[in-house]
Amino acid sequence: MAVVLAHPEALQAEAFARILVGAGHRVVARVSRADAIEPLVARFTPDIVLVHNSLLGPDRSLLSRLVDAYGLTTAIMVCENLAESAVLDFIVAGARGFLSCNDTPADFLAALDFLTSGATVVSPGCNRLLTGGRHLRSRMDGATDLTVREAQVAALIARGFNNREIAGELAISDHTVKIHVGSILNKLNLRNRHQIAAYIATLSATGQASH
Numbered sequence: 001m002a003v004v005l006a007h008p009e010a011l012q013a014e015a016f017a018r019i020l021v022g023a024g025h026r027v028v029a030r031v032s033r034a035d036a037i038e039p040l041v042a043r044f045t046p047d048i049v050l051v052h053n054s055l056l057g058p059d060r061s062l063l064s065r066l067v068d069a070y071g072l073t074t075a076i077m078v079c080e081n082l083a084e085s086a087v088l089d090f091i092v093a094g095a096r097g098f099l100s101c102n103d104t105p106a107d108f109l110a111a112l113d114f115l116t117s118g119a120t121v122v123s124p125g126c127n128r129l130l131t132g133g134r135h136l137r138s139r140m141d142g143a144t145d146l147t148v149r150e151a152q153v154a155a156l157i158a159r160g161f162n163n164r165e166i167a168g169e170l171a172i173s174d175h176t177v178k179i180h181v182g183s184i185l186n187k188l189n190l191r192n193r194h195q196i197a198a199y200i201a202t203l204s205a206t207g208q209a210s211h
Helices: 010-022 034-044 061-068 084-093 105-116 124-130 134-145 148-158 163-170 174-188 193-205
Strands: 002-006 026-031 048-052 073-078 097-100
Touching: 002 010, 002 034, 010 026, 010 105, 026 034, 034 048, 034 061, 048 105, 061 073, 061 084, 073 105, 097 105, 148 163, 148 174, 148 193, 163 174, 174 193
Parallel strands: 002 026, 002 048, 048 073, 073 097
Antiparallel strands: none
């Protein structure tokens, strides 16, 4: 897997690059400045971009462009406390994962594997950063209103399934899946499937996901 690694600290970037290369991934570019990320992405067309949260700043437009213009899987590397409101801002902008710089190499690589399989991921280290947030939990109260079937559909969306795959997995029609997706969006006050996936990942991080 080809990776663009964006991190402002040279020593930490070197450590992450070694972990990635040791696991068989290719770090095609390393960058320490926000304005250099997009040109390198355009040049190397990586499979995934790992970017430190400090490089994105208050403006999420760079993240949105990486997702929309290049169709990239983009994960946020969280190496410091991240405001609860910023988590949802990143999700809305298109972030597919939150990987903590405090994870073990094994946890970091496992989270990366889930990302590449199409899932939305909150790694173990980020679980600790995101738990207990009053603002975040208040946005999640609607999840308890989901029916069992809606919760199953939402979980499969979080795993990267499309409507046809969900229909096959649950032995229901494509039309029924569309109805469930619409109901989930309405109940959770979300706008699209990507937000459903991120929402479920964040529920898992706070220990509220149903199994």
